[in-house]
Amino acid sequence: MLRHPDARGFGTTPLRSRAWFDNPASPDMTALYLERYLNYGLSIEELQSDRPIIGIAQTGSDLSPCNRHHLALAERVRDGIREAGGIPIEFPVHPIQETGKRPTAGLDRNLAYLSLVETLFGYPIDGVVLTIGCDKTTPACLMAAATVNIPAIALSVGPMLNGHYRGERTGSGTIVWKARQMLAAGEIDTKGFIKLVASSAPSTGFCNTMGTATTMNSLAEALGMSLPGNAAIPAPHRDRAESAWHTGRQIVEMVRADRKPSDVLTRTAFLNAIRVNSAIGGSTNAPIHLNAIARHVGVELSLADWEEHGADVPLLVNLQPAGEYLGEDYYRAGGVPAVMGELYRAGLLDGAALTVNGRTVADNVAEARIEDERVIKPFSRPLLAAAGLTVLSGNLFEAAVMKQSVISPDFRARYLSNPEDPDAFEGRVVVFDGPEDYHERIDDPALGIDEHTLLVIRGAGPIGYPGGAEVVNMRPPAALIRAGIDALPCIGDGRQSGTSGSPSILNASPEAAAGGGLALLRTGDRVRVDLRAGTVNALLSAAELDQRRAEQQANPFTGPPSQTPWHEIARNETGQFAGGAIIERAVKYQRIAQTM
Numbered sequence: 001m002l003r004h005p006d007a008r009g010f011g012t013t014p015l016r017s018r019a020w021f022d023n024p025a026s027p028d029m030t031a032l033y034l035e036r037y038l039n040y041g042l043s044i045e046e047l048q049s050d051r052p053i054i055g056i057a058q059t060g061s062d063l064s065p066c067n068r069h070h071l072a073l074a075e076r077v078r079d080g081i082r083e084a085g086g087i088p089i090e091f092p093v094h095p096i097q098e099t100g101k102r103p104t105a106g107l108d109r110n111l112a113y114l115s116l117v118e119t120l121f122g123y124p125i126d127g128v129v130l131t132i133g134c135d136k137t138t139p140a141c142l143m144a145a146a147t148v149n150i151p152a153i154a155l156s157v158g159p160m161l162n163g164h165y166r167g168e169r170t171g172s173g174t175i176v177w178k179a180r181q182m183l184a185a186g187e188i189d190t191k192g193f194i195k196l197v198a199s200s201a202p203s204t205g206f207c208n209t210m211g212t213a214t215t216m217n218s219l220a221e222a223l224g225m226s227l228p229g230n231a232a233i234p235a236p237h238r239d240r241a242e243s244a245w246h247t248g249r250q251i252v253e254m255v256r257a258d259r260k261p262s263d264v265l266t267r268t269a270f271l272n273a274i275r276v277n278s279a280i281g282g283s284t285n286a287p288i289h290l291n292a293i294a295r296h297v298g299v300e301l302s303l304a305d306w307e308e309h310g311a312d313v314p315l316l317v318n319l320q321p322a323g324e325y326l327g328e329d330y331y332r333a334g335g336v337p338a339v340m341g342e343l344y345r346a347g348l349l350d351g352a353a354l355t356v357n358g359r360t361v362a363d364n365v366a367e368a369r370i371e372d373e374r375v376i377k378p379f380s381r382p383l384l385a386a387a388g389l390t391v392l393s394g395n396l397f398e399a400a401v402m403k404q405s406v407i408s409p410d411f412r413a414r415y416l417s418n419p420e421d422p423d424a425f426e427g428r429v430v431v432f433d434g435p436e437d438y439h440e441r442i443d444d445p446a447l448g449i450d451e452h453t454l455l456v457i458r459g460a461g462p463i464g465y466p467g468g469a470e471v472v473n474m475r476p477p478a479a480l481i482r483a484g485i486d487a488l489p490c491i492g493d494g495r496q497s498g499t500s501g502s503p504s505i506l507n508a509s510p511e512a513a514a515g516g517g518l519a520l521l522r523t524g525d526r527v528r529v530d531l532r533a534g535t536v537n538a539l540l541s542a543a544e545l546d547q548r549r550a551e552q553q554a555n556p557f558t559g560p561p562s563q564t565p566w567h568e569i570a571r572n573e574t575g576q577f578a579g580g581a582i583i584e585r586a587v588k589y590q591r592i593a594q595t596m
């Protein structure tokens with residue numbers, strides 16, 4: 001890359017955009033590059049003035065309503081960039097909308113990652129503002145920034161306002177599970193169902209519950225990749241626009257300081273984020289996404305780290321689905337800085353971790369205090385003593401996770417009440433092959449599902465159901481719900497929506513379609529779960545398992561056919577959930593902006 005030792009204000013660090021716009025070694029190409037960016041109104045003076053070109057990676061669009069408010073926020077980002085001396089260039093990111101994308105938005109995270117890597121690498125961009133929000137948009141953007149490694153800062157779109165229905169808070173995502181149960185029990189009709197569900201989403205922004213969106217936006221902040229306080233400001237709130245302006249100013253400073261993702265996304269930062277994930281009651285999608293970001297930036301991180309560093313961290317945030325409140329309450333109670341302040345003062349965070357503003361975690365949380373103890377609990381009085389993930393293994397899979405915060409007193413009483421064996425339960429399984437099979441048969445009385453049944457779903461991992469389906473949180477048959485049983489333990493190789501409070505063992509790796517043991521299970525088998533030992537085992541002899549494996553290999557489980565080119569490519573290239581479900585061959589491309 002061309003070096004500009006006398007570049008104004010940027011020390012000895014050259015701007016990579018100079019290779020396009022001011023390259024004495026290649027004046028003809030410089031002219032061509034300049035000409036195309038001049039043609040909408042930029043000037044030669046600007047483009048050759050040693051001002052950094054700042055990309056605004058725009059994830060909002062009419063197809064992505066959760067992130068749509070970024071279209072408005074980008075104006076304030078531009079103002080901040082201009083004010084600090086940069087030149088904003090906004091461009092679209094492949095759209096992802098969690099609930100609208102078929103067959104699943106999980107497929108699009110890696111696609112958005114690939115296309116953003118290509119954009120950031122191949123165009124004259126010195127630094128980038130990542131507009132994050134809806135579930136997969138956050139990891140897709142952070143993964144791409146990790147691979148390319150140009151200065152990058154995340155701007156959250158913020159949660160929606162709180163939903164209300166007949167005087168009660170209704171949370172986006174969480175209300176759907178409740179509404180489905182009410183519909184199944186005949187308490188509401190279809191019209192009432194729609195009205196109840198829609199009440200939970202009253203404004204622009206991402207889901208207002210502690211689902212995957214709030215989780216990942218909180219963790220982007222915990223990782224140090226966004227400004228302190230950024231995650232929780234509700235989308236329509238005036239503070240959100242102000243944060244956008246500060247973010248625009250900050251990215252210009254980051255380019256000046258050459259502060260890159262690899263400086264922020266260290267193993268220390270990931271371990272801090274794991275602890276924050278427990279304290280907020282974060283989504284079970286978090287380990288998939290954080291492990292993916294870590295692998296792209298070259299940091300060692302495994303599911304074992306989640307258990308070792310996160311399992312014993314208490315739950316502090318009282319948000320649905322684990323608790324009562326919603327996004328507006330989270331913000332007013334102090335948001336992520338308040339949570340991190342509690343953890344830091346309790347000695348659970350490494351305060352030395354660097355963040356995008358050039359300050360450390362310790363600096364950022366020094367003044368942070370809880371503003372409402374109903375919503376964010378002090379460390380000394382948590383909602384739950386240990387809220388992290390339990391990692392399980394056995395003869396059905398090498399690794400699966402269960403969120404400890406969903407083990408409710410009701411679940412404990414029903415399944416973990418044997419005084420001789422207080423951490424274990426076993427039951428007969430009913431096995432479904434993919435989401436369609438489950439939807440078709442769940443209410444079939446012939447399955448004999450009762451309150452002791454374990455529901456199993458397979459063919460729902462990244463290969464079996466391209467992208468991986470969010471289906472492991474299966475509702476019991478309607479008849480059982482009417483009898484008062486509103487959740488059964490579930491096991492599966494798919495994911496679960498971050499807004500579900502269901503007691504599920506999920507993300508099983510390897511999945512059935514990749515030769516995992518779930519493929520061998522049959523309805524009627526018995527499975528034993530031991531939460532203390534961290535094991536899940538089918539109670540079958542080794543000989544029986546071997547025989548079934550031989551049968552299975554003769555007739556392998558393939559899942560539904562691919563419907564688009566990307567379905568097929570993704571199935572061939574994507575690894576398992578335990579390893580972040582990334583494009584495995586992408587890992588060898590690291591810090592690629594520095595290779596130019």
Ligand code: FES
Nearest residue numbers: 066098134206207
């Ligand atoms: Fe987009 Fe929840 S569906 S944030």
Ligand code: MG
Nearest residue numbers: 135212497498
């Ligand atoms: Mg989701």
